[in-house]
Amino acid sequence: MTNDYILDAETAALIAEEYGFQVNQDDNLGLDLFPSEDSTDLKVVKPRAPIVTIMGHVDHGKTTILDYLRKSSIAKGEHGGITQHIGAFSVVTPKSKKKITFLDTPGHAAFLKMRERGANMTDVVILVVAAEDSVMPQTVEAIKHAKNAGVPVIVAINKCDKEEANPDKVVADLSANGVDVEDYGGEVPVVRISAKTGMGMEDLEENIVAVSELQELKAEPKGVPVEGWILESNVQKGLGNASTFLVKKGQLKPGAFLVAGTTWCKVKLMRNEFGKKITVAGPSTPVEISGWKSLPEAGDFAIQAKKESVARTVVDNRIRRKQMMDEASQIDEMNQRRIKQLEDAKRDETIQEYQRQGLTMDDIKELEPELFENEKQEKKDVFFIIKADVSGSAEAVSQSIEGLGNDEVGSKVFRS
Structure with a gap:
């Protein structure tokens, strides 16, 4: 440690105390909001609709399945027919007349984090695999996310109406990738369907209802602060900052104060997936606010605050804590940079001393090769600006871009 080494707050406080000084630290950062424990009181909890996430490889027919269930045509409105962000929809199934909330997650590689979020806030995962393509890279990732989330899986082998369909191969490939399918004596149901023709869709619905009922899903609809997940957020003309919110517990109403990450809101407008204004949203209900x-x-978890002053204080505390963490990381970077500068200066002095003795650079490299071990070309960064319709898409693209590069050229994204 040198005289220009920067100490972090904890180390500085310990040193000051060793010398008999009293250290005053800001203790006003304690107020925060945390999820409440789920109640087991049968008088309080009530049955709720299951949250079902549809996962799978791109273009395997995930959105087409939702189209069939809710008799709409989302796929035509997506760019290139590919889902670009998480969609949340509550539907009453045609046969069982049960309410189910579906999450449709993107299937292509750029949206890894969004698929992870889909699995982590769901009760059942429907793994969609095209009968003619079988298991693909994003299928394997979806299997991993479902296992990590610890939720039951239903396999839907789609496009079984096609001549080139080979559902038996799909079952074998899934088993080889760790899916314990019923066809081979396991516990994971496999349903052969065609979302285009409707083949097997009633069987899929029955399996969803059966698997959900086995879990006995319940939540507290009243008397507790609202909790839930931010599925997506964007700026809408005439509406301002808006988000799709999935309620976990409690009743969300206009005027409620929500805190998510380092921002908060007083709920002004609530709309369902059809754009219709609503005044209350209970557990398992997706709503635009x-x-x-x-x-x-x-992906942020949002919690209701009692009043605006609490929401403001919690957000201010979180921002300050984040700033402190950022400053601590900057201190580490500065210290590492100064240590490297000292090492470089010492190395240059050694090389100059050898040169004064008449040695060439080749002689020095042969005599002390360790002096040149860390010598490499300075890496150049290419900067990108991302424009997207929703925050989740921007994040996914950003992560893909920042993963590009080599030892000579890297990629970075401008952040506001």
Whole structure:
């Protein structure tokens, strides 16, 4: 440690105390909001609709399945027919008349984090695999996310109406990738369907209802602060900062104060997936809300605050804690940079001393090769600006871009 080494707050406090000084630290960062424990009181909890996430490889027919269930045509409205962000929809199934909330997650590689979020906030995962393509890279990732989330899986082998369909091969490939399918004596149901023709869709619905009922899903609809997840967020013309919010517990109503990450909102407007205004949203209900002071991050967990002053204080505390963490990391970077500068200066002095003795650079490299071990070309960064419709898409693209590069050229994304 040198005289220009920067100490972090904890180390500085310990040294000051060793010398008999009293250290005063800001203790006003303690107020925060945390999820409450789920109640087991049967008088309080009530049955709720299951949250079902549809996962799988791109273009394997995930959105087409939702289209069939809710008699709409989302796929035609997506760019290139590919889902670009998480969609949340509550539907009453045609046969069982049960309410189910579906999450449709993107299937292509750029949206890894969004698929992870889909699995982590769901009760059942429907793994869609095209009968003619079988298991693909994103199928394997979806299997991993479902296992990590610890939720039951239903396999839907789609496009079984095609001549080139080979559902038996799909079953074998899934088993080889760790899916314990019923066809081979396991516990994971496998349903052969065609979302285009409707083949097997009633069987899929029955399996969803059966698997959900086995879990006995319940939540507290009243008397507790609202909790839930931010599925997506964007700025809408005439509405301002808005987000899609999935309620976990409690009743969300206009005027409620929500805190998510480092922002908060007073709920101004609530709309369902059809754009219709609603005045209350209970557990397992997706709803679009406006009134955020700034855009929340997709995947953030939101909790209701009692009043505006609490929401403001919690957000201010979180921002200050984040700043402190950022400053601590910057201190580490500065210290490492100064240590490297000292090492470089010492190395240059050694090389100059050898040169004064008449040695060439080749002589020095042969005599002390360790002096040149860390010598390499300075890496250049290419900067990108991302424009997207929703925050989750921007994050996924950003992660893909920042993973590009080699030892000579890297990629970075400008952040506001």
